Amino acid sequence: MTTWIDIGPLDAIPLRGARKVTTAHGCVAVFRTAANEVFALDNACPHKAGPLAEGIVHNRAVTCPLHNWVISLESGEVLGSDEGQVATFPARVEAGRILLDAARLVARPSAA
C-alpha cells in the first residue's frame, strides 16, 4: 500500500534542480525537471556514490557531479556507455506539493 507523505512545496526545488531528503536509511534526492515533473532517487551514484542531488538536471536525467555519469531519473539506469542502476521511489506532485511514498522509504533496505 502506498502512503503518500507531503515533503514540501514544489517551489522549494528550483526548476532543473534537486533537494535531498534524509531518511533513517540514507539520503534520497528529489528532482524537479523543466516540465515540473518530480522524481526521487537514491542520492548516490552507482559509480563512486556521488551525491546526485548536486548534479546538473537536463531533460529527465541528472549528471553526477563527481565524474559525469548520467543517470535516468525515470528508470534510475545509468545512460551512455557506463552501466549501473540507482534505486527509484514513487514521487508525484499534487496541488503544488511534493509527495513521496513513505512506506517504500521506511521499508527500503539500508543503502548499498
Added chain:
Amino acid sequence: MTKKLIVIGAGMAAGRLLEHVTDNQPETWEITLFNAEKRGTYDRIMLSPVLAGDRTYPEIVTHDDAWYGERGITTRFGERVTNIDRAAQTVTGEDGVALPYDKLVIATGSKPFMIPLPGHDLEGVIAYRDLEDTERMMSLSPGQRAVVIGGGLLGLEAAAGMAARGVDVTVVHLMGHLMERQLDEAAGFLLRKSLIDKGISIRCSTNSKEILGENGQVRALRLDDGTELPCDLLVMAVGIRPSTALAKAAGLAVGKGIHVDDQMVTSDANVLAIGECVEHNGALFGLVAPLYDQAKVAAQTLAGQDAAFVQKELSTKLKVTGCDLFSAGDFQGGEESEDIVFRDPARGVYKRLVLRESRIIGAVMYGDTADSGWFFGLIRDKTDISEMRDTLIFGPAYQGGTSVDPMAAVAALPDEAEICGCNGVCKGQIVSAIEGGATDLGAVRSTTKASGSCGTCTGLVEQLLSVTLGADYAAPAAQPMCGCTDLTHEDVRRLIKSQELKSMPAVWQAAAFKTPDGCHVCRPALNYYLLSEWPQEYRDDPQSRFINERKHANIQKDGTFSVVPRMWGGITTSDELRAIADAADKYNVPTVKVTGGQRIDLLGVRGEDLPDIWADLGRAGLVSGHAYSKGLRTVKTCVGTDHCRFGTQDSTGLGIKLEKVLWGSWTPHKVKLAVSGCPRNCAEATCKDVGVVCVDSGYQVGVGGAAGMDVKETERLADVPTEQEAIDVTVAFIQLYRENAKYLDRPYKWIAKVGLDWVKARVVEDLAERQRLIDAFALSQSIYQKDPWAEHARDRAESFQPLASLHQEAAE
C-alpha cells in the same frame, strides 16, 4: 535549301545565339554578322578584371574571327548597318548594297548614357563600355588622377580597377549610398568603407555641375558646391540606354527598348531582337544571365521550335577583389515583408534577408557571400523557409535534416557556379584541380587561388574537397559543442551575439538543439556566454552551473566541500588566521591546508554547514576566495620592495590591486595571476595566465603561461612603465579573453588559436579598444563583483538544508 539570316551586333547575346544556331541547325542558315566594333565577341563583363590587371584581353574573347569562320559565318566587323528595309527584307551596310534576309536578328545592345554636362565632349571624358574605354583607363600612369561619375556596379569596378593600377581615383555619386539599386544603406556603408581602404575617395550625395577643360582636354570636374576635382580622365558610368535608333528608323515598335514577345520576335514576324536593346514586358536587361536565356529562346524560335523567354530573379556580384557583395531580388521590402539581419562588425559582415509569406524575396550580403548561391536558389524557387527560419541566415551549413545537407547542396551546384567570388573561381575549376591532385585546402588554394583572398569561401572549398574525394578527405574537424547541437562553441557564441539571444531557451531554439534543455556539457558554457555577452540583460542560471559554482565551494570525493577564503595578494593577518582557526574548530574541519596559490583551504566541510561557516568567516572580514570558479582564482605575490633586498617594485601592492579589480568576474576557465618583484621571480609569475615581473624600468606583463596538464612559459604581452598601465593591460586582456575564448579554454589555449599578435593589437596597440575592454569589464563587474558567501548566508541558507527529514515520520 538554306535561308538567309542577318544578325546586327556581335555582343555576348549574339555570340551565344550563333552558337546555338550553328550547333542545332548547321545546314539551315547562311549567316551574315554585322558589328560596329572592329572585333568579334568578347566577355564584356570581364573587362573589369582586365582593367584591374587580373586578366588580359585575349583571355576574355569568346568568339573571334576564326570561330565565326569555322562556322561559315560571314563577318562584317567594324561596319555599321545604315538601313533596314522591312518591306523588301533587306539590310544595307556601309557599302550601300542591300543584303536580303529571311530572318533578321537585332542585337545592337546599349549605349552608355552620357550626362549632358557642360564639357562632356572634351577629350578625356569617356564611358565604360568597351575595350577602347578599358584601354584608355589602363593607359593612366600611377599618380595620375581620375574621376568616376556614378557609384553603381560599373563605376565602382572602373574605380577599383584604376586604383589597383595606382591611379588616384575619386568616385562622385548622386545618391546617398553606393550601388543603391543593388544594396541597402548598411551594405552600401560597408562597401564604401572597403573602397576607402583601397585608397579610393568616395563622395556620395554629390551633384556634378560642369566638366572643366584646357586645350580641349579634361582638367577637372566642378561640383555644384563649387569644389573642383582635378583629373586626367573622367569616366561617366551612370547607366546604359538600349540602342534602338536602327529599329526605330525601320518602323519597329519601340518603347524604352525594342518591343519583343516571349519568343523574342519584334512587331515584325521576320525580325527578332535580343540583348540589352530589347524591352520585354516593360523590363530592360543589363545582366548577362537573361541575355543568354534570350539567345537560347531566339535560336529555338528560328528553328521553328516552341520556346518562351521567362524573366527570372537576378543576382549581382561586384567584381572587385576583397569587396564581397551579393544582391538579389527585392531588398526594399515593403509593408508585408520582414527582415532577418546578421551583422558581424568585427569581420565587416552584413547579411539581410527580406521575407514575405515564408519566402525569401530578396537578399543583400556584404563581406561573406559564401552562401549566396544557396539563398539565390531559395529566392528563385520560392522555397518555403518557415521550417528553417531561425537559422536561415547562417546558411545551408546550419540547417538540420537531410534535405538541406550542405554536402548535397554543394554537390548539386553546377560546374559554372562561382565558389570564390574574390578570384572568380568556379566549381568546375576547383573540382578539376582536386582531381588533378590538389587534395587539401592549401593545394587547392595554390593551384586555383580559390579561397586565397578573403577566405570566406573556405568552407565551400572544403565541402568540395569532401564531395570530390569522399572518404579520402580528412576534414579539419569542427567539433560540435556537445551532442545537443551540431554547432561549435564558436558558432553558438556568434549566434548569441548576432541574434541577440539573451536567454537559454532562445539559444536552444536558435541553435536547433536536439534536446529539450541541453546537458551538463553545454549548459555551463551557454550560461557563461550569455552572462558575458549580456551582463545587464541575462540573469545567471545556477542550475546550469557545476555544483562548485552553484554552492561556491569545491565538492570533494565524499560529497563534503572545501572552503577557501580570499587573502588579497596572499597577505593575511593574525585576526583572519584566528577566525579561520575558530571556524575549523567549530565545524570540525578535518584538514587545513595551504594551497599553491597562497591561500588556506578548509577541507571536509559538510554542505549543510556552508552558510554558517561563511557567516562566521564573513564577520572577520573574509570573503569567498572563488577557489571553485571559472573566474579569478588568486594573485600570488612575493614581498617585493616592502621587505626584499632585491625587490624593484611593490609587487605585493600590485598583486592586491589586481585582485581587487578582478575578483568575482566569471571567465571561460579559471584564471591565475602572479606578480614577482624582480626577475628572480619567486611568485612564479612566468607560468600563470597573467604574470607580471617587476623590473627596475617598470613591469613586464606576460600572458598564456600554464603549469597544469601542460606546462608553458608566458609570452610577453607588453612592457609598461607604470603600475596603472600594468593593471589596464591586464584588465583589457582578461576582458578580451572573456569576450572571445571558448568555454574551458585557458588563456594559453585561446592565444594559440587567435595568435598573440591579434591580442597585442587590441590590448596593447589600440588604445581605444583597450579602453573599450576596460569599460566593458567594469560594467560586468558592477553586476557580478559581490561576495557570494555573504549573499548565500543571508538569503539562501535554507536551500543548503535537506528539504525534509523523514526520521520522525519513520519512527512514528
